Amino acid sequence: MAGKSPVKAAASSDTTSTPIPNPNQFKPPQISTKLTTPAAVKSEIPSTPTRSSRPSSIDADVIHVPSYSRWFSWGKIDSCELRFLPEFFDGRYPSKSPILYMYYRNSIIKQFRENPSRKIFFTDARRTLLGDVGSVRRVFDFLELWGLINYSASSTHLKDAALTSKHSSTCGRFCGACRSLCTFACFVHDKGNFRVGLSNADFSRVEITNEAKADWLEKETSLLLEAIIHYGDDWKKVAQHVGGRTDKDCIPHFIKLPFGEEYLGHPCSDKAEPGFETNKRMRLTPLADASNPIMAQAAFLSALAGVKVAEAATLAALTTLSEVDDTRASKVGRGSLLRNTRQEADISSDGDTNLNALERAYADLDSLLEKEEQDIERAINGITEVQMKEIQDRILHFEELYLQMEKERQKFEGMKNLLFIYQLNLSFGKSYAMKTEERVMEKVKTDFIIIVCILFYLPLQAMANREFLEFKEIACQCF
Amino acid sequence: MKPPASASWKAPLKFRMPTAENLVPIRLDIEVDGQRYKDSFTWNPYDPDSEVVMFAKRTVKDLKLAPGFIPQIVQSIQSQLADFRSYEGQDMYAGDKIVPIKLDLRVNHTVIRDQFLWDLNNFESDPEEFSRTLCKDLGIEDPEVGPAIAFAIREQLYEIAIQNVTSARENRINKKGRRGAEHFPLSKAGGAALDLMKLFNFRSSVVRKRKEWDYYKPILDLLSNEDVDALEAKEERSGR
Numbered sequence: 001m002a003g004k005s006p007v008k009a010a011a012s013s014d015t016t017s018t019p020i021p022n023p024n025q026f027k028p029p030q031i032s033t034k035l036t037t038p039a040a041v042k043s044e045i046p047s048t049p050t051r052s053s054r055p056s057s058i059d060a061d062v063i064h065v066p067s068y069s070r071w072f073s074w075g076k077i078d079s080c081e082l083r084f085l086p087e088f089f090d091g092r093y094p095s096k097s098p099i100l101y102m103y104y105r106n107s108i109i110k111q112f113r114e115n116p117s118r119k120i121f122f123t124d125a126r127r128t129l130l131g132d133v134g135s136v137r138r139v140f141d142f143l144e145l146w147g148l149i150n151y152s153a154s155s156t157h158l159k160d161a162a163l164t165s166k167h168s169s170t171c172g173r174f175c176g177a178c179r180s181l182c183t184f185a186c187f188v189h190d191k192g193n194f195r196v197g198l199s200n201a202d203f204s205r206v207e208i209t210n211e212a213k214a215d216w217l218e219k220e221t222s223l224l225l226e227a228i229i230h231y232g233d234d235w236k237k238v239a240q241h242v243g244g245r246t247d248k249d250c251i252p253h254f255i256k257l258p259f260g261e262e263y264l265g266h267p268c269s270d271k272a273e274p275g276f277e278t279n280k281r282m283r284l285t286p287l288a289d290a291s292n293p294i295m296a297q298a299a300f301l302s303a304l305a306g307v308k309v310a311e312a313a314t315l316a317a318l319t320t321l322s323e324v325d326d327t328r329a330s331k332v333g334r335g336s337l338l339r340n341t342r343q344e345a346d347i348s349s350d351g352d353t354n355l356n357a358l359e360r361a362y363a364d365l366d367s368l369l370e371k372e373e374q375d376i377e378r379a380i381n382g383i384t385e386v387q388m389k390e391i392q393d394r395i396l397h398f399e400e401l402y403l404q405m406e407k408e409r410q411k412f413e414g415m416k417n418l419l420f421i422y423q424l425n426l427s428f429g430k431s432y433a434m435k436t437e438e439r440v441m442e443k444v445k446t447d448f449i450i451i452v453c454i455l456f457y458l459p460l461q462a463m464a465n466r467e468f469l470e471f472k473e474i475a476c477q478c479f
Numbered sequence: 480m481k482p483p484a485s486a487s488w489k490a491p492l493k494f495r496m497p498t499a500e501n502l503v504p505i506r507l508d509i510e511v512d513g514q515r516y517k518d519s520f521t522w523n524p525y526d527p528d529s530e531v532v533m534f535a536k537r538t539v540k541d542l543k544l545a546p547g548f549i550p551q552i553v554q555s556i557q558s559q560l561a562d563f564r565s566y567e568g569q570d571m572y573a574g575d576k577i578v579p580i581k582l583d584l585r586v587n588h589t590v591i592r593d594q595f596l597w598d599l600n601n602f603e604s605d606p607e608e609f610s611r612t613l614c615k616d617l618g619i620e621d622p623e624v625g626p627a628i629a630f631a632i633r634e635q636l637y638e639i640a641i642q643n644v645t646s647a648r649e650n651r652i653n654k655k656g657r658r659g660a661e662h663f664p665l666s667k668a669g670g671a672a673l674d675l676m677k678l679f680n681f682r683s684s685v686v687r688k689r690k691e692w693d694y695y696k697p698i699l700d701l702l703s704n705e706d707v708d709a710l711e712a713k714e715e716r717s718g719r
Binding site: 096107111121122123124126127128129130131132133134135137 | 500502520521522523526530533534537538541542607610611622623625626629
């Protein structure tokens with residue numbers, strides 16, 4: 001690219017153009033609405049390593065940059081750049097990267113600073129830059145707005161630039177429209193902030209008045225009410241009458257007026273009605289703040305519907321509820337009594353206020369129901385107790401049987417042991433002087449004994465099994 | 480190598496510039512009240528139409544042209560954009576196309592002539608990047624040369640893309656007519672590309688032959704003021 005900026009050294013020494021280091025280089029543009037307030041002046045020398053700051057042998061003057069552009073830095077991207085030119089940072093176009101943005105920005109600024117006394121035109125800039133002219137134009141406009149180029153070229157141009165674009169951030173007055181610091185003017189557009197598709201003409205100017213923050217005085221309020229009585233719907237005239245307030249200020253203020261002002265209102269004025277109704281609405285819904293969302297809903301709906309409708313609705317609801325209770329109560333078997341009470345309730349309800357009678361009937365019904373429930377509970381308890389006792393007896397019986405079995409088993413164990421001892425005796429006794437046949441004979445004898453014992457053992461086993469099966473059956477029955 | 484037909488037939492893609500960014504090259508040449516305005520730049524077709532008007536106003540203000548230029552500029556840009564958009568929905572036939580791109584420009588004092596091959600299938604290609612590198616390598620100081628080169632590349636790519644669209648259309652019609660589906664790439668647009676295909680078969684090497692080196696070398700001339708004036712006068716005369 002063409003030569004280095006000769007005024008680089010001068011620029012860095014200029015107090016108004018010191019940048020604020022900002023690590024926001026590649027963050028997505030989720031910026032809060034706080035604009036960059038002038039922070040403490042940091043004496044950082046902005047430079048990229050490739051740049052060499054030539055001593056200003058040329059008679060170039062100091063580059064003036066407005067204080068609200070203090071954030072500018074050659075190597076970095078500030079948050080307001082992210083905000084104003086999101087197209088380079090949101091990754092939608094693969095080639096529109098922050099690097100490309102910095103290339104545009106730095107080349108435009110360099111080009112301007114080569115000849116700072118002459119205003120640089122967009123066409124000059126875009127001729128030297130690669131890329132589509134739309135993006136270049138946006139970067140150019142941004143830089144011009146923030147005074148990074150063409151700032152000292154002509155002061156009138158600056159005013160135009162500032163006034164015909166978005167608000168810039170300096171310590172200024174508080175602007176009611178954008179709720180932040182504004183200097184020259186604030187422009188609003190219902191679609192939101194300045195974007196590619198919108199032009200200057202789409203924005204409407206909002207006057208920043210110092211009274212935006214001031215409260216309404218009593219005098220003003222009374223003037224307002226007077227005006228409303230006289231002019232009713234015509235807010236322009238009302239605003240005129242009040243003086244010093246726009247109609248857009250008057251309307252919200254009027255709506256916010258406390259309910260007690262109602263007596264001043266004209267019933268036939270259209271604007272008064274919704275105002276009053278909202279007042280009443282706000283008064284009659286004390287439960288609207290209740291944490292219980294259902295209550296809040298109910299309160300809101302009842303307020304919307306109106307008093308008579310709400311009454312009728314509650315009455316209908318209560319009668320149906322009582323009918324439902326009636327059917328439930330009759331199932332338990334105390335229907336007649338309840339029906340009487342219901343008839344009583346009906347009769348009494350026909351007399352004075354329905355709500356009270358129904359409530360009384362309800363109380364009676366409730367107590368009866370409770371008694372029923374208690375009876376049922378007691379009966380169930382008795383039944384379960386009896387059952388439990390039965391099971392307990394059975395368990396005891398089985399324990400006895402089991403004991404018996406154990407005894408017999410032990411007896412049998414003893415017999416087995418005896419047999420074993422006999423066997424041993426026989427085999428040891430006969431081992432020396434026995435011949436094979438005799439040994440076999442002895443074996444047969446011992447086998448015979450074993451078989452007899454087993455046979456004796458088997459029925460015992462069977463008996464034990466039978467008992468055990470019985471026990472199992474009964475246990476199953478219980479449970 | 481297989482006959483180029485079956486090797487290069489690919490499903491048609493939707494039309495777009497074969498570059499990373501789908502930008503349209505716009506050329507303006509308007510004359511109003513004796514003032515002549517010639518310009519060329521790239522435009523982002525996704526910008527809203529209000530941008531066109533703003534750009535026109537801006538340009539007229541910057542260059543101090545007559546206000547009668549504004550509607551003409553707007554109309555010209557819009558018609559070129561409309562052309563671009565009319566191609567947009569259609570199919571583009573993109574085979575294995577490597578096309579030669581030629582540069583022959585004069586920008587202020589710099590004359591540049593060059594020729595190189597460009598891969599049409601590479602949708603990540605970036606003429607801007609190429610131009611930037613070229614200028615840096617050649618040490619071109621005039622910052623206006625870069626965009627001019629990028630623009631020239633884009634224009635040529637655009638024309639070729641348009642040709643692909645028309646060829647795809649023709650081929651579709653032909654397909655219905657005859658069964659010879661292998662004849663697709665033999666349209667006139669593919670003529671230049673086909674020659675290159677022959678170059679890259681396995682019999683020859685990828686390295687360029689020595690005699691072709693001169694063709695593919697960039698030639699850079701710096702003119703003096705008189706030459707510039709002379710050339711400009713000649714161009715105007717030929718233009719009229």
